[in-house]
Amino acid sequence: MRALLLRRLLTAIPTLLGVVILSFVLMRLAPGGPFDGERALDEDTRAALDAAYGLDLPLGEQIILYIGRILSGDFGPSLVYQDFTVSELIAQGLPNSLTIGGLALLLACTLGIGGGVWAAVRAGRWQDEAIMGTATLLTALPVFVTGPLFVLMFALGLGWLPVSGWEAGSPSHLILPVVALALPFAGAIAKLTRAGLARALNEDHVRTARARGLAERQVIARHALRPALVPVASYLGPAAAGLLTGAVIVETVFALPGLGRYFVQGALNRDYPLVLGVVTLYAGLIILFNLVADILYGWLDPRMRAE
Amino acid sequence: MTRSRLPLLIVAIIAIAALIVPPLLPWTHSAIDWDAVRAPLFAPGHLFGTDTVGRDLLARTLVGTRVTLAVALAAALVALVIGTVWGAIAGWYGGKVDEAMMRLVDGLYALPFMFVVILLMVVFGRSIILVFIGIGAVEWLTMARVVRGQVIALKERPFVIAAEAAGAPSSRILTGHILPNVAGVALAYLLLTVPQVVMVESFLSFLGLGVQEPLTSLGILVKEGADDMDLQPHALLIPGGVLVLIIICLTIAGERLRDRLSR
Numbered sequence: 001m002r003a004l005l006l007r008r009l010l011t012a013i014p015t016l017l018g019v020v021i022l023s024f025v026l027m028r029l030a031p032g033g034p035f036d037g038e039r040a041l042d043e044d045t046r047a048a049l050d051a052a053y054g055l056d057l058p059l060g061e062q063i064i065l066y067i068g069r070i071l072s073g074d075f076g077p078s079l080v081y082q083d084f085t086v087s088e089l090i091a092q093g094l095p096n097s098l099t100i101g102g103l104a105l106l107l108a109c110t111l112g113i114g115g116g117v118w119a120a121v122r123a124g125r126w127q128d129e130a131i132m133g134t135a136t137l138l139t140a141l142p143v144f145v146t147g148p149l150f151v152l153m154f155a156l157g158l159g160w161l162p163v164s165g166w167e168a169g170s171p172s173h174l175i176l177p178v179v180a181l182a183l184p185f186a187g188a189i190a191k192l193t194r195a196g197l198a199r200a201l202n203e204d205h206v207r208t209a210r211a212r213g214l215a216e217r218q219v220i221a222r223h224a225l226r227p228a229l230v231p232v233a234s235y236l237g238p239a240a241a242g243l244l245t246g247a248v249i250v251e252t253v254f255a256l257p258g259l260g261r262y263f264v265q266g267a268l269n270r271d272y273p274l275v276l277g278v279v280t281l282y283a284g285l286i287i288l289f290n291l292v293a294d295i296l297y298g299w300l301d302p303r304m305r306a307e
Numbered sequence: 308m309t310r311s312r313l314p315l316l317i318v319a320i321i322a323i324a325a326l327i328v329p330p331l332l333p334w335t336h337s338a339i340d341w342d343a344v345r346a347p348l349f350a351p352g353h354l355f356g357t358d359t360v361g362r363d364l365l366a367r368t369l370v371g372t373r374v375t376l377a378v379a380l381a382a383a384l385v386a387l388v389i390g391t392v393w394g395a396i397a398g399w400y401g402g403k404v405d406e407a408m409m410r411l412v413d414g415l416y417a418l419p420f421m422f423v424v425i426l427l428m429v430v431f432g433r434s435i436i437l438v439f440i441g442i443g444a445v446e447w448l449t450m451a452r453v454v455r456g457q458v459i460a461l462k463e464r465p466f467v468i469a470a471e472a473a474g475a476p477s478s479r480i481l482t483g484h485i486l487p488n489v490a491g492v493a494l495a496y497l498l499l500t501v502p503q504v505v506m507v508e509s510f511l512s513f514l515g516l517g518v519q520e521p522l523t524s525l526g527i528l529v530k531e532g533a534d535d536m537d538l539q540p541h542a543l544l545i546p547g548g549v550l551v552l553i554i555i556c557l558t559i560a561g562e563r564l565r566d567r568l569s570r
Contacts, residue, residue, distance in 0.1 A: 015414045023423075136562075140555040142506050144513045144526070145547040148533035151528050160524045245421040245510070252514065253533065264465075264514050267425050279422045 005240065008294055012287045019283040020070065023276055024063050029091065053077075066276075075277035079261075080269045086277040093259035094281070100250060100258060101243040103178045108185035108239070115186070116193025121216075123198060131195065138187030142247045147180045147253035164255040177250040184246075185239050189232055196228035203227070226300045233296040240289035244282050311563060314556035321553060325372040334363035336370035337521040348541050355545055359535050367523055368546050374518055375525040376553070378439045379504040385443025386504075387497050390450025391489070397451070398458030399481055409455065412448050420445045424507065428516045438517050442507050446500055453496050457489045491568050498561030502554040509550060525550045 041049070050056040053063060053076075061212060069076065075086035112135075119131040154176060155163040162173050201224050209223040210216075248260030259278060266274035328451050331351060334340060339360055343350060345358040355364035397408040427441040461467055462520075470480050470522075511517030512526030520527070532543030 013416075016413065023426055026426055029430055136559065137555065140502070140551060140558055142509060142550065142554070143531075144510060144529055145551060147546065148529070148536055148543055151533075152536050152540055152543065241420070247420075249510065249513065263422070263425075264516070267428070267516060275426065279426060282422055 005291065005294060008291055012291070012299045015287060016283055020067060020280050021063060023279045024066060025059070027057060034088065060188070070280060076272045076273040078271055080266060080271040080274065086273045088272065089262050090259060090277060090281060093257060093262050096256060097247050097251070097258035097260055100174070100177055100181065100256065101247050103174065104181040104185070104243055105239065107178060107182040108189055111182070111186035112189025113193050113229070115190040117197060117220065120196045120197035120201070122218065131190065135187040135190040138183045141184060143180055143249045144253065145186065146183060147177070147250060150176045150180050151253070177254045177256060181243065181246045181250045185242065188235065192235055193228065196231045197224060200224040200228035229300050230297060233293045233300055236293040237286060237290040241286050244285065314560040318553055318556045321372060321549065322376055325369045327364055327375065329369045332363065332366045335494060336523055337362060346537060348436065354534045356539065356541060358542060364542060364545065367528060368549060371523045371525045371528045371546060372549055374522060375505055375508055378435065378518070378524070379501045382439035382443035382446065382496055382504040383500040385440060386446040386450050386500050387493060389444065390447035391454050391486070391493055392520050393447065394451040394454030395458050395481055395486065395489070398455035399485070412451050416448055421510070424511065425516055428511065435518055435522065438508060438511065442504050446504060450493065450496055450500065450560065453492060454489055457492055458485055461485050461488055492565070495561055495565035495568055498557055498564060500568065502557040505550070505554055547563045
């Protein structure tokens, strides 16, 4: 198990390095630069600016310098949000994004696993059909449709919750974004749990548990559920990626001060350091989530520890 | 039988309407009716009303649907071609080739791919062709995995071994014997890729990074509707509803086909 994790960790490094180099080269291939305004700058100013930001060096040298700076936690200055470094923007936005994403993941797991178990227990009956139908519907609802729809219904229509804003993360401002973000993932997790549990209920160790005369409730909770959740654990990596991208939408719709919104602004304004910094950070986070999933496998299904 | 075809039928009706109705309408998707700005539903001459600058929402929804579906289909085909070729080669040759090719796919899976697509949009400018090449180039990963698995399974089947024994070259066996047998599953995943791409395209357009005005797409319409929803909720509900309907129908159709073939 430890060897596996070590190997995964070692393959994560070239992946991350690849992301950095690829995105760096792509960004520099882009036509137009951060100093292309409505008025052309004169030669000297332009050269001075390029020199100040290191844009006049050869590409290879720029990459090496950039990787060295990243390792010391310095993503450089933001070109659009002047007076801010990218690290400062990340420090400001990331905690908010992680709060939203983390709460959404928690809600999605609770709803998804709960619904999936219920459907599997009632397999073939109307509860199963209803839950699985709802799950399919939820996975098909894009956040950018549900988000505005929720605002329309619960904020503008019923007036129960605020339309948008953050207010230092007050619970009433968090409910709509978190629910909108969580629902598609709850649907996907419910499907995976339902399928995993249906398979696990046919396994030998579950038959043994039943033969010993355990109550069905105990059979499921103590013996079947854990191996059934392996597919859910393997979904964590893609789910983390999806939550981070979904957070971009939710932050835009609900005007939340998260990293996703900075990223979109950076992308619209060709803010190289900001976009690069966020992509690198997100790639790192997703790799981290895949590692967590690997650790969870071993805990969920002891048979996997041997490999 | 009729029930199982319903989802595809709904998508077909939407697609046909999006193709043939717009030229028959009195208004184009970008024409401004100065006398009817923010017209309500069922206003005279504007069945779905008009938007904040007086553009006919029926024409806009239909043209937006057309663009969204066209982008999705093109991108899904790009994914199909790249994924099938990549997966077939990896699965057929096996060994080191397979390992190297699939290691790359695994590596790319770990990427925050939406951000890579955004990066591509930023780099190459926001043109509609690049939107679908960018999306298709990212969406091929699942297709490659599926096709590879199928090819590996087919490789051991007697008819392939017979073809090999008869001295057929690899290229003939792949194109003549293996790919036709992969087609069904590939079609199922094509059906599942289209709604994925629809979501990615709408996501990008919603953020202002995808399709650009004067062209429109369902993502742009949802965005515009969301900005004006306190006054005109239907401007959000109609394009949003069409979008969700397309995604649900194609997902159900794709899952059914996949489940039937994997049995």
